[in-house]
Amino acid sequence: MAATATGGGYRMSTHVAMVMNAQGAAPESEQRPIPVPGAGQVLVKVNASSVNYHDMVNLAGLIWGEWPRVPMTDGAGEVVAIGPDVTDFSVGDRVMGAFHPDWQEGPPTPQLKAELPGDSGDGWLQQYRVAPAAGLVATPLHLTDIEAATLPCAGVTAWNAVLEAEIGPGDVVLTQGTGGVSLFAVQFARALGADVILTSSSDDKLRIGSQLGATHLINYRTVPDWENEVKRITGGRGADLVVDLGGPETLAQSVRASRMGGTVAVIGVLTGFDVAPISVAEVMLNNIRIIGITVGSVLSFVELCELITTAAIKPHISHIFDWTDVTEAVRVLQAGEHVGKIALRIT
Template structure:
């Protein structure tokens, strides 16, 4: 019997340990993927800490990329040898989110991608852009699609102004994608060195929020008093008020993360109301939006910015880098 290795959380909050499993056969509408890479998101960090409900044991990690090595009956959309990525919500194929569409999430509702092989339904897979390696591709399913959907929700196009916060994966993807769409990007960070990387990726204006705590005033100055068409808010409680005040009348604030905690955020209700600001929460996106993102990535030749690559057995070390905030862009895992 042929076996493979999966990294398994045996109990809530338990560190993933290697386990030998029999190699499965794909069923109807499924393929067997040789998994070559994954990446680390804040969602995975919370999951690995045992803070996301689910059945144990289970294999963690929401993101994965690799190669199709076997196909099940009636599969016509992928062939052996095709390179693919798994969607964050493989059951959310198109349209607005619903509880049913978002119910399946690799690593939460069932086994994720931290394993050498994984069976997946083809309607939850996306073809990998040919110019990307599997390690690069594995950074897209969560962070890339999240950034992309923030831009889609605001209808960002040429001449628009986008503000995004920090130099983590979602924010740097937002810089790259908005720049490729012809928008003008304003990037905030506490590090001048990290801001330089954002500039190289397409940010036209840089704001160090340690030097300029009320950075919304600088956004208004840069935009001639108008404000931004979209503010991608990753901080949560400590940044949301600034984001609302940085947006133009009729603009959008896309709430992506809660990096400053889970406490109730002070919201400037008068600014929100008088300026008709739209605040929308973003949790990744559909399979179709992932496909559309890959079209942009291919056309524009975009390559994800990855600051750290770990062996897949070193997922604990990768999480510690994420916790310390010493990464820039994405942290990837190589699976062998």
């Protein structure tokens, strides 16, 4: 049974949440009372979520947190009730939840990153969710809720990699694979005037990347020494920014693919969590900057939405599942069958 807006009030009822009742347990549907927003909070009718590598790890029970809890870091929907002291949003506004709702702006701290939906508390895989208004961002008008729900983790992560390297016209960005972060990096870098080199093991996936704006394509199965191809494409200079999603097995090549003074944004650990063997001397002599990226602040999310609106960017979504099929959605992610993002429709 759903709740309904009635004039200036809100008639409370119950809703369905997908709940992990124990570490590593598959989410199960559970009836819960719809919460009432308190001071500084809003109640969101959740219409969509999306699946990230982080969610896959969380659903496997490998991320610390209290049990039971509702998973999923990403969510988008409509404000249906507001609590006292909320001035930035009104009933009817379409919103997205920030990955780190307490990290408003500036550099991160452990305290600012402590709150994370789906980890530290209930996430977005439910029909209604109370959220702090300060941790919500207005949805770009040209996006559907399903499209918007792909932005909070993958979109903001790619955007902050681009920001860290101060990418602009004439720069070269190298990004790995055709997952959500990588294809967002393609779109954002191109919108800022940069050339983009995209790597993948699939020519079919590379063609999709080309349609989204990638200017040079490298199949790393047929060109395993892809860092040399990057140097060839750039006339020996290297990339201004390398978005490294592989981790241990790609980081050394990412360093070699960078220009002197370039940036390597370490975003993923798709090849595992082992120590990455890199040449410290190469990093030092070429003044290469290696920086870790874990999504970003609420302000950076707002700034991303400005770019998305101006450039009319839409996410590439290859799979949309019903929210009760989250296990199958995670399987598709783990198997690498997707291109771009995997979304969940919440009804």
